[in-house]
Amino acid sequence: MTRTSALMRVVALTAIYLLVLTSLHPGDILTGVVLSGIFVAAARRIRPLGPSPAAPWFRRLVGVPALVGGTLVDVAVSTWRTALWCLNLRRTRPGLVTVPIPACGAPSAAAWGVRVGITPDTVVVDLDEERGRMLLHVIDARDPDAVRAEQLRSYERRQRRVFP
Amino acid sequence: MISVVLDVIGAALLLVGLTLMTISLYGVLRLPDTFSQLHAQGLATGPGVLAVLASSVATENAAIITFAVLAIVFVTLTSPVSGHAIARSARHRGRRRQVE
Numbered sequence: 470m471t472r473t474s475a476l477m478r479v480v481a482l483t484a485i486y487l488l489v490l491t492s493l494h495p496g497d498i499l500t501g502v503v504l505s506g507i508f509v510a511a512a513r514r515i516r517p518l519g520p521s522p523a524a525p526w527f528r529r530l531v532g533v534p535a536l537v538g539g540t541l542v543d544v545a546v547s548t549w550r551t552a553l554w555c556l557n558l559r560r561t562r563p564g565l566v567t568v569p570i571p572a573c574g575a576p577s578a579a580a581w582g583v584r585v586g587i588t589p590d591t592v593v594v595d596l597d598e599e600r601g602r603m604l605l606h607v608i609d610a611r612d613p614d615a616v617r618a619e620q621l622r623s624y625e626r627r628q629r630r631v632f633p
Numbered sequence: 634m635i636s637v638v639l640d641v642i643g644a645a646l647l648l649v650g651l652t653l654m655t656i657s658l659y660g661v662l663r664l665p666d667t668f669s670q671l672h673a674q675g676l677a678t679g680p681g682v683l684a685v686l687a688s689s690v691a692t693e694n695a696a697i698i699t700f701a702v703l704a705i706v707f708v709t710l711t712s713p714v715s716g717h718a719i720a721r722s723a724r725h726r727g728r729r730r731q732v733e
Contacts, residue, residue, distance in 0.1 A: 551672055552653065555656050582713065587712060589679055590675075593716070
């Protein structure tokens with residue numbers, strides 16, 4: 470993490486802190502800066518995420534609507550499937566499926582994990598970006614190849630531009 | 634007019650959120666193993682909570698809506714992580730039991 474990106478993180482966290490307090494009192498700003506600084510320093514020591522994706526930021530920014538909109542669609546579809554499954558209106562066979570993930574950095578793998586994890590019909594059990602695989606528990610594991618294809622298609626269409 | 638529309642949207646989102654939470658509770662009680670229960674609880678901690686928070690648009694209060702947006706971002710980032718942590722420990726526990 471460069472000094473600039475660390476500074477950006479401190480500023481962003483301080484802004485969130487002040488938004489939560491809805492205050493611009495100098496004491497609150499100082500407390501926010503100190504707390505954010507401690508948090509950013511601690512997070513860096515606990516587990517550095519590695520370099521950010523090399524793609525230019527404006528190209529990544531263009532992909533954000535597709536990422537957010539596509540993820541919302543995924544969540545809505547997955548919510549419907551899971552609700553039917555919970556109510557026993559949809560018979561499936563839940564199980565574990567290993568999904569190969571393309572060579573990507575830790576930030577990209579983490580984004581993939583969060584994106585998949587927010588949909589209720591998939592739970593991320595293990596994520597190994599070094600070996601390039603993700604272990605998922607899905608509510609319908611009758612066709613593991615279909616699950617893999619759906620995950621890879623979703624990565625290509627929604628995430629790749631923002632987190633390559 | 635806009636106020637009425639926001640009221641309707643807020644009420645609909647609240648209804649959807651509470652329905653999802655109820656289904657989630659039923660699923661957690663009915664389903665047999667930890668992994669399956671995680672899918673059920675994912676309904677409440679993901680879309681359920683998000684819908685309830687999004688229903689704050691009906692208040693038309695900037696402060697409340699800002700808090701709700703911050704909470705939505707927080708829940709979106711933390712809910713998958715907590716689900717992953719529970720799933721991972723469930724898998725390790727299952728492996729340990731097999732070894733024993």
